[in-house]
Amino acid sequence: MVTTNIDFIPGKRIVEHFGVVQGSTVRARHAGADFAAGLKNIVGGELKGYTKLLEDARRESLERMVRQAQLLGANTVINVRFATSAITQGAAELMAYGTAVRVE
Amino acid sequence: MDILIYLIYFILFLFLGYFIGTAVEKRHYHSIGVRERQYINLATVTSKKIEEADQIFSTQLVMGSVVISLDYFKRFGASLRNIVGGRIKSYETILDRGRREAVLRMKEEALKIKADIILNMRFETSAIGLITKKKNSIGCFEVLAYGTAVKLKD
Numbered sequence: 017m018v019t020t021n022i023d024f025i026p027g028k029r030i031v032e033h034f035g036v037v038q039g040s041t042v043r044a045r046h047a048g049a050d051f052a053a054g055l056k057n058i059v060g061g062e063l064k065g066y067t068k069l070l071e072d073a074r075r076e077s078l079e080r081m082v083r084q085a086q087l088l089g090a091n092t093v094i095n096v097r098f099a100t101s102a103i104t105q106g107a108a109e110l111m112a113y114g115t116a117v118r119v120e
Numbered sequence: 121m122d123i124l125i126y127l128i129y130f131i132l133f134l135f136l137g138y139f140i141g142t143a144v145e146k147r148h149y150h151s152i153g154v155r156e157r158q159y160i161n162l163a164t165v166t167s168k169k170i171e172e173a174d175q176i177f178s179t180q181l182v183m184g185s186v187v188i189s190l191d192y193f194k195r196f197g198a199s200l201r202n203i204v205g206g207r208i209k210s211y212e213t214i215l216d217r218g219r220r221e222a223v224l225r226m227k228e229e230a231l232k233i234k235a236d237i238i239l240n241m242r243f244e245t246s247a248i249g250l251i252t253k254k255k256n257s258i259g260c261f262e263v264l265a266y267g268t269a270v271k272l273k274d
Contacts, residue, residue: 022169100264
């Protein structure tokens with residue numbers, strides 16, 4: 017499974033097109049990371065716990081997108097985009113979407 | 121008495137934020153500068169096509185992200201700035217640091233798979249919500265940089 021965010025696969029021809037596939041996940045922070053973040057809020061800088069949390073969540077949403085594409089019979093997802101939104105206090109939705117295609 | 125304790129905490133946080141925050145920022149900028157020079161050979165462009173399109177061997181999505189927060193002093197300064205308006209310098213530096221760090225992490229991921237160029241790099245910035253329940257808390261930012269790492273045929 018190849019994922020790219022350009023809209024073609026170099027040297028290959030797209031033979032079938034399956035439309036938009038997407039994967040998303042909603043994650044809430046946990047108390048431990050939150051406590052550390054509260055302290056970090058005084059001195060500033062990177063919040064490593066949050067970075068890790070969001071990175072894992074984003075990979076999860078990518079995986080879900082890829083799984084959906086596989087179910088359709090695609091072997092490539094092109095033009096992948098990410099979107100993040102805070103839906104309630106303390107929880108964020110991470111979403112990945114792209115176009116599932118089959119290349120030769 | 122309560123007000124006095126609150127005031128002491130406030131001043132303590134302000135000092136802590138100012139001194140530690142400035143030191144952290146200085147060190148971060150130094151490390152950003154060093155790594156930017158180190159990875160300078162890996163070109164990162166925002167266009168989707170390159171001239172050597174027929175020499176492309178493989179492509180893969182790469183990304184780097186960072187969550188970054190303001191220190192107490194800067195947050196206080198920013199809330200004062202909100203009254204009179206104008207440029208908020210403390211926000212500018214925090215976003216600049218976040219963006220450059222995210223790009224560096226993306227480049228590190230691309231170098232791991234020995235990529236030659238990164239195409240169609242995009243940024244995504246979001247405020248990921250309030251991190252304390254206090255009303256005056258501004259929260260933190262997440263910056264994501266992503267693109268397509270391209271490997272050329274030798």
